Amino acid sequence: MNLEIVKRVGIAAAYKGAGVLLSHFGRISEINKKGAIDLVTKADIGSEKVIIETILAKFPDHAILAEESGRNKGKADCKWIVDPLDGTTNFAHQLSCFSISIAFVLNGNIVVGIVLNPVTEELFTAVRGEGATLNGRPIYVSDSTMVSESLLVTGFPYDFKTIFEPLLYRFANCLKASRGVRRLGSAALDLCFVACGRFGGFWEQNLNPWDTAAGILIASEAGAAITDFSNNTFTVDKKEILATNGKIHKEMLALLKIVE
Ligand code: IPD
Ligand code: CA
Ligand code: CA
Secondary structure (H helix, E strand, O other), X not given: OOHHHHHHHHHHHHHHHHHHHHHHOOOOOOEEEOOOOOEEEHHHHHHHHHHHHHHHHHOOOEEEEEOOOEEOOOEEEEEEEEEEEEOHHHHHOOOOOOEEEXXXXXXXXXXXXXXXXXXXXEEEEEEOOOOEEEOOEEOOOOOOOOHHHOEEEEOOOOOHHHXXXXXXXXXXXXXXXXXXXXXXXXXXXXXXXXXXXXXXXXXXXXXXXXXXXXXXXXXXXXXXXXXXOOOOEOOOOOOEEEEEOOOOHHHHHHHHOOOO
């Protein structure tokens, strides 16, 4: 499989999705709900449609796991994981922090990752073993060795009430120990911002594969350490993610540990 071609198709699909998102940005009149605060708009649906069409036009037999349309049939060894709009709540409230996230999985390994913010025109990409880039330039994680010198980022899942106490406990610990904690609203961008050194670390619970698949490859290719909260290898089906520059990982694990 030629991963350069895969990457090119993924990038083309991301820009097609971006066109749809920008055509709706600031003009959304109808917002539907998947849950009490879990929104979906015409933009999510329209972006996903053109992304899938672009991928299948080149690779008609590939499988696609996309957030809004469920699981497609296709060759299980060649699978795309797509979030057509990561940051729907921001988008619906006219905040420009949102992205398109597209990953390609070959025989169970994520080998290509693409995250695009259509408004800032920042395009993050990675191919396994070849490093990560931002608009074509190599990126690396930050070199801070202490949480006290790091800016952190986290997210709150839509079902945050089910994990409210541990979520607040972890947030308080990290806030007290760091230079600050941001909550930007797009997990894919959070991971990319760890990749390019803006944040020292990112943690969240209850994400889905489409939120993290592309971002974890980009972050790890840029030098990030990515585990669950018990320091086990992270996989996209896991419910806890901690991504750091590696140097503050141990300290972050201690801050996230719930002490009874
Ligand atoms: C959400 C964003 C957000 C995270 C949520 C995700 P969506 O994705 O990544 O940052 O905190 O848990 O569900 O719904 O905007 O695609
Ligand atoms: Ca998402
Ligand atoms: Ca989404």
